[in-house]
Amino acid sequence: xxxxxxxxxxxxxxxxxxxxxxxxxxxxxxxxxxxxxxxxxxxxxxxxxxxxxxxxxxxxxxxxxxxxxxxxxxxxxxxxxxxxxxxxxxxxxxxxxxxxxxxxxxxxxxxxxxxxxxxxxxxxxxxxxxxxxxxxxxxxxxxxxxxxxxxxxxxxxxxxxxxxxxxxxxxxxxxxxxxxxxxxxxxxxxxxxxxxxxxxxxxxxxxxxxxxxxxxxxxxxxxxxxxxxxxxxxxxxxxxxxxxxxxxxxxxxxxxxxxxxxxxxxxxxxxxxxxxxxxxxxxxxxxxxxxxxxxxxxxxxxxxxxxxxxxxxxxxxxxxxxxxxxxxxxxxxxxxxxxxxxxxxxxxxxxxxxxxxxxxxxxxxxxxxxxxxxxxxxxxxxxxxxxxxxxxxxxxxxxxxxxxxxxxxxxxxxxxxxxxxxxxxxxxxxxxxxxxxxxxxxxxxxxxxxxxxxxxxxxxxxxxxxxxxxxxxxxxxxxxx
Amino acid sequence: xxxxxxxxxxxxxxxxxxxxxxxxxxxxxxxxxxxxxxxxxxxxxxxxxxxxxxxxxxxxxxxxxxxxxxxxxxxxxxxxxxxxxxxxxxxxxxxxxxxxxxxxxxxxxxxxxxxxxxxxxxxxxxxxxx
Numbered sequence: 001x002x003x004x005x006x007x008x009x010x011x012x013x014x015x016x017x018x019x020x021x022x023x024x025x026x027x028x029x030x031x032x033x034x035x036x037x038x039x040x041x042x043x044x045x046x047x048x049x050x051x052x053x054x055x056x057x058x059x060x061x062x063x064x065x066x067x068x069x070x071x072x073x074x075x076x077x078x079x080x081x082x083x084x085x086x087x088x089x090x091x092x093x094x095x096x097x098x099x100x101x102x103x104x105x106x107x108x109x110x111x112x113x114x115x116x117x118x119x120x121x122x123x124x125x126x127x128x129x130x131x132x133x134x135x136x137x138x139x140x141x142x143x144x145x146x147x148x149x150x151x152x153x154x155x156x157x158x159x160x161x162x163x164x165x166x167x168x169x170x171x172x173x174x175x176x177x178x179x180x181x182x183x184x185x186x187x188x189x190x191x192x193x194x195x196x197x198x199x200x201x202x203x204x205x206x207x208x209x210x211x212x213x214x215x216x217x218x219x220x221x222x223x224x225x226x227x228x229x230x231x232x233x234x235x236x237x238x239x240x241x242x243x244x245x246x247x248x249x250x251x252x253x254x255x256x257x258x259x260x261x262x263x264x265x266x267x268x269x270x271x272x273x274x275x276x277x278x279x280x281x282x283x284x285x286x287x288x289x290x291x292x293x294x295x296x297x298x299x300x301x302x303x304x305x306x307x308x309x310x311x312x313x314x315x316x317x318x319x320x321x322x323x324x325x326x327x328x329x330x331x332x333x334x335x336x337x338x339x340x341x342x343x344x345x346x347x348x349x350x351x352x353x354x355x356x357x358x359x360x361x362x363x364x365x366x367x368x369x370x371x372x373x374x375x376x377x378x379x380x381x382x383x384x385x386x387x388x389x390x391x392x393x394x395x396x397x398x399x400x401x402x403x404x405x406x407x408x409x410x411x412x413x414x415x416x417x418x419x420x421x422x423x424x425x426x427x428x429x430x431x432x433x434x435x436x437x438x439x440x441x442x443x444x445x446x447x448x449x450x451x452x453x454x455x456x457x458x459x460x461x462x463x464x465x466x467x468x469x470x471x472x473x474x475x476x477x478x479x480x481x
Numbered sequence: 482x483x484x485x486x487x488x489x490x491x492x493x494x495x496x497x498x499x500x501x502x503x504x505x506x507x508x509x510x511x512x513x514x515x516x517x518x519x520x521x522x523x524x525x526x527x528x529x530x531x532x533x534x535x536x537x538x539x540x541x542x543x544x545x546x547x548x549x550x551x552x553x554x555x556x557x558x559x560x561x562x563x564x565x566x567x568x569x570x571x572x573x574x575x576x577x578x579x580x581x582x583x584x585x586x587x588x589x590x591x592x593x594x595x596x597x598x599x600x601x602x603x604x605x606x607x608x609x610x611x
Contacts, residue, residue: 262540266496269589273502276592280509298498347495347540 015080015090015107023048023064026102035090035109037083048105053079053087060092067094067103077114080107089114125155130204132222133211136183138163147222150194150204182208182220191227203231245445248438263309263343267302274299312339312370325450325473327361328369330396330403337370341377345392348385355395362403363473368446372454373407375439376465380409382430383463387411402452403469411463419456483511484600489530492516493523493537493546494566503536503566510596520544524552532561533603539567547572550580562602566590 009016015035017028028043036043036051043051052060056078067074073095079087090107097104121144124131130147134140143151143158151158151166158166167175171192178188188208195201205227211219278295281287338352345352362369377392384390393408414422421427423444440454447454452469490512494500497518504514515530517523521544523537535553539546550563565572566586577585583602586595 265588266499270496270498270502272589273499273506273592277502277505277509302498346542349542 012106015105015109017043017048017105017107019048019103019105021068021101021103023103035082035088035107036080051081053081055079063092064094064103067096071096071098077110128226130222130224130226132158133219134163134222135211135219136217138179140166141219147224150224178208179220182210183217185210185212185217192224202226202228241445244438245442248442251438260309260313260340262347263340264306266343267305270302271299274302308336308339312336323365323367325363325365327363328366329359330362330369330405331356331359333364333366333369334373334394334396334405336366337373337377340374341381345377345381348381349390350381350384351391353391353393355393357395357397359396360398360403360471362469362471364450364469368449369469372443372446372467373405375443376407376467379439380407380411380463383411384409398471399468401471403471405467405469406457406464407467408460408462408464413461413463414456419458422456423454484596484604486511488512488533488603490514490534490536490599491523491526491530491532491561493518493520493535493541493549495519495538495541495543499538506592506596507599510600518543520546520549520552523549527553527557527561531559534562534564534599536564536566536599539565539572547576547580550582554581564599564602 009029012029012031013034015029015031017032018026020026025043025046025048028040030040032038032040032043049057049060059076060078063074063076073093075091075093077089077091080090082088088109089111091110093106093108095104096102124142124144125146127144128146129144130150131142131144132140132147133142140158140161140163143153143155145155148155148158152168153166163179164172178190182188187210188206190206192204192206193201194204203226204224206222206224209221209223210217211221274295278292281292334354334356342352373394380392384392387410389410391410393406395406395408397404397406418429423440427441444454447467447469450469451473452467454465454467457464457466485507488511490507492500492503492507492514493516494503495518500516500518504516507514515526515532517526519541520537523535523544526532527535535549537546537549546565546567550565553560553563560581562583563581564584564586565577565582567588572582572585576582584598586598
């Protein structure tokens with residue numbers, strides 16, 4: 001095969017040129033016209049640096065002198081000036097010919113791929129996510145500006161560094177277990193808080209995703225999102241809910257207030273009356289000791305009744321949201337709740353039947369369960385108050401690992417079209433000013449917080465609500481299964 | 482002391498100890514006292530006996546006090562003095578007037594005031610040495 005050096009030089013798609021040790025261009029191929037729109041004559045005898053982007057001149061000079069010093073060919077990227085004043089990204093390969101004191105330069109136009117890369121960076125830096133890529137030796141391969149900001153750093157500075165040198169010491173210690181697990185091939189999800197310079201707190205949701213190549217983990221990706229807005233909304237919702245529950249609780253207490261006043265008034269009247277009469281007897285010095293002692297014990301019983309009511313009120317009204325769930329006797333909870341309202345029922349001639357088949361302890365927040373029972377009893381009271389046949393039955397049964405508490409009243413059930421709405425907040429069939437419409441929806445929420453259920457029993461010919469609560473909170477998976 | 486001597490008084494209250502206290506108190510001042518635990522029982526007694534005064538609770542199972550008072554107003558010729566004694570604020574001044582109620586005591590009430598009001602209504606004697 002016969003071939004010519006000159007054609008090889010001329011026909012190359014890459015820009016080829018020869019410069020002397022003073023960096024003056026001596027020869028150039030026709031690619032110069034194609035890539036930079038410059039004629040050969042225009043370029044020959046020109047110092048090559050005049051074609052290079054001012055910001056790349058230092059780099060170019062450094063590479064050229066390295067090249068002279070060690071005699072090896074060098075490879076670097078810099079920008080060349082196009083005739084139209086734009087710049088082209090060129091990948092340069094420079095070889096030295098010491099004998100003739102010449103340098104041979106092969107320059108490949110990489111502008112298109114470089115632009116695509118820039119565009120990709122632009123996209124990565126502008127999407128509202130924090131993105132990073134680490135190899136399995138924990139050397140950074142990529143960080144977008146968002147991720148770099150999170151690490152109080154810049155993408156350029158992070159690239160190529162070990163994670164230990166980038167993360168703050170404490171953060172590294174906190175993250176090390178996640179790092180180990182993601183490198184074992186397991187995606188990791190966690191949350192971090194970051195305090196900004198202005199003192200504001202940001203919530204960051206972080207995911208570590210293994211980078212798997214040919215069945216082995218070669219590194220991991222970091223995708224993090226600022227979820228502060230979401231967190232704040234969630235907190236707002238929780239706060240509103242807490243306030244709502246508290247106010248509904250107080251309003252159901254308000255509905256009971258008249259009854260509670262009466263509950264306390266009767267024993268108080270007895271204490272007053274008996275005390276006065278005993279005093280009179282003692283002053284007359286004409287008394288029977290055993291009779292006086294008997295009267296005193298009646299005062300004692302009445303004081304005990306008041307103290308039970310006060311205890312019931314306290315446990316009902318306490319804000320127990322932060323309480324841990326602890327084993328409580330369901331019978332005790334029901335009895336404490338009834339202390340607050342039994343008189344009201346008795347005076348309206350409503351019979352309360354208690355059927356405690358099982359007296360067991362359930363893991364719960366007693367005051368919340370008491371609130372549920374009080375709400376159901378309030379509803380039952382309003383439903384049967386004006387009926388001829390007035391009764392309410394409270395029953396407990398143990399079904400597997402669940403305690404079933406049913407509250408049935410002598411009403412004749414709830415019509416189908418209303419059934420659907422009763423659990424909705426603010427839905428009420430009671431007259432204005434009497435019900436908030438929150439009792440059932442809040443009760444349902446409270447029961448669900450205990451991994452339980454509150455439902456209306458359609459199969460009962462009377463009006464019955466069924467509360468089902470796990471005896472132990474760890475049995476929740478049994479229920480969901 | 483026997484300021485209420487000869488007066489026949491009926492106490493209606495479902496709370497046994499309260500009934501006991503009121504009966505003892507009125508008895509101490511010489512009244513002849515009977516007790517009933519609900520409106521229905523009370524009305525039966527009223528139909529059979531003549532009372533100078535009825536003192537009744539309002540909310541009671543098995544016969545509400547207001548119904549009892551209405552019945553007395555409608556069916557008893559020789560109207561006794563009527564007092565109510567309730568823990569609730571559930572009767573208006575208009576009702577008190579229209580039902581011929583002499584006085585409404587609110588629990589818990591003062592014994593001295595209680596006796597003074599009753600005795601004044603029954604005997605027109607106001608001053609009592611306690």
